[in-house]
Amino acid sequence: MTAVEDRLVHPAESAVDEGSALLRAATAAGYGTRVRELLDHGWPDSAGYDTELMLWAADYGAYQVIHNRLDEYTTKPMLHLARGWVDVDPVAELKRRLDDAHAVVQRQVVAVDVHENAECIRATSADGRWIQVQTAHLAIVTYIEELLGIGASLDELKARALLDRIPNSVNWNQSWHSATKRLDTVATTRWAMGVLQDPDARARLFAAEVLHTLAVGPAPCRDEVLLLLRTRLTAESDADVLTRVITAFAEYNDLGLLPEIVAHAEHHDPRVRRQVAEELSSALMNPASMSAGADLLAALASDHDGRVRASAIRVLCTHAFEHPMTGRAIATNRDDPDPYVRPEVLSAMARAGDATACTELARLADEAEPGSQLAMMAYDAEHWALKIASADA
Template structure:
């Protein structure tokens, strides 16, 4: 096995893996060598490397040396992100397909963990039930780039033997049941999410995904179920129900009027910032250019996450900003923006929290709100100590064809580099301006 490639796999260096794996013959990758690389990536928890190896032709069904196949290993280990990559061949048809029989076997393996104490099971496997010298480590580890995490439990004996497991078996079970079209009640999905009661956990996320990505025929019933729980005495239940309502608001809105009726009183009554964040997001989505007066008081909420949410959601009151080339609408959409919305946005551009300022400036940047006062405000923020606030101020001025804004935007682009969020934003503004110039020439 190439030592450099193995090292890149173990350290999670996706770019090097992608480059080096191209030099390995296909028949080698499909055999034992590929399996060893896949095993190394899975054991290290690098789901993105697993993805790269599968794309290169590594076989996800080939058993490892100890006789266990990768899918069963991931299910047993609670490695939900790795498991999802192993089974994503239906989305990537050039990968080798995993048979349903293997998925069903993995489901039974993961289900067994729902009734076990993880530490006791690790002790049993190592034959150390009564070993008081065993060291137990519990560590929260990331599993995705967008913030999801799980807990890893590792047991180490005095003789150096180790066993470990991730506590995401409920996510694994939920994911596999969904793939196999096995019915599960909403209450059971809620119970799985609340087992660890962590909105950023894999278990919580998996239950949410099944509920809001389900068939349209179920969406109204899911809405009624969540609406009935959004005022529940348990704060964790309220958080989960509010997030379901928020997720449903993006695509499934036949119950818009009922949703606003449910959410409006929650805007006043909800005291938990996490639940309130979802309530505000759902209310704004269901309102859809309606009256957002009810969310304006939260622009002064003590939690910066709430103020950030308000700053971002007020885009609903002024019209969506253009997203050239994806949605080539003209920039600066004319819209009759209520004065209280404008005043709130301007207030939020001076917030003590940098992300809140940036969100407010982003909302203003693509809006039809233009006046000397707004331009002066954006000019003042070109020296903001928060980089994204400077970026959005420059973008807003550039979209209003202010030469100073364009100059600052170019400088930010130079400093940020290609492939960054700032670089993407600069590119977006450039495309909008190019589209505008094209339309002018046509007319």
């Protein structure tokens, strides 16, 4: 690398008490206050003119600092810096910058935002100096290339996505997002249809996510895609891919009960059954299929997997709260201790006017990790508490 060699190297014990990996590194580099402000409240567009901050972010891999905050003065230098990490072993590069081949390495998966992750790699030398990066450089490269109009080919975007094995990787997500932004959506759709039949399951997963995204709005090649998805629903053996195919198939269809999806309600993998529960919301939003959809969801609310039960209850409460089957599902799971099911039941009970349930839901939400779905339920708890208090006044 030709970048400033000490940009990411910090003295022993510096910034060790900052809350997150990103904040620790940003604070040690002198950007902690601004980065915390970004994470908590967002910045004005002028933040993009902070050249040194943006160059640090490109070197560190701070996708959440860079995304939507670029300007013409820093974009190309940032692209050069981020590209420098793409074809190197990050651990070897960190040790090289520390000039310590025996530096101790720590790795952890960290949240980039609510739905995306990256790996954080930290190396500490014998004298206590440390250096750290987030492995989101490929996402930064893909994002900047798209802005500059020099985006990679669809095959290259797929290859980039497949390099990263971290669940919900920001590198993966940026690749499929960039693929769906191509102006020729017909060409992209036909390309994804071909990849959906690839022998590599992860390639098929990438294609399914692209097709799902392209289904929103005037979906190109709709009939052809539906025919292929219907075939894949019966042929797909990988559970992760099947869940995405189910999602895409639902998106390409109108509201109602879809037999092709219902056929997987007893699939051996709970991830698939959970996705079936999620997509049955479409049946509840169509009066002609509401009753059948509610019956299926009530059955899934008794599934032996907690996440399946939680999804079924949430869908029922969101789209058919007054339906008798919803009340039956809540009653069946009233004392369910499962950590996924319990908040959904409490939320339903609070909505029905149970003050004790409202209090417990608020407690669980307060104890949850910031940004988690449970933490976000604190708003619901407060809403129902105010409604109950108003009714009692």
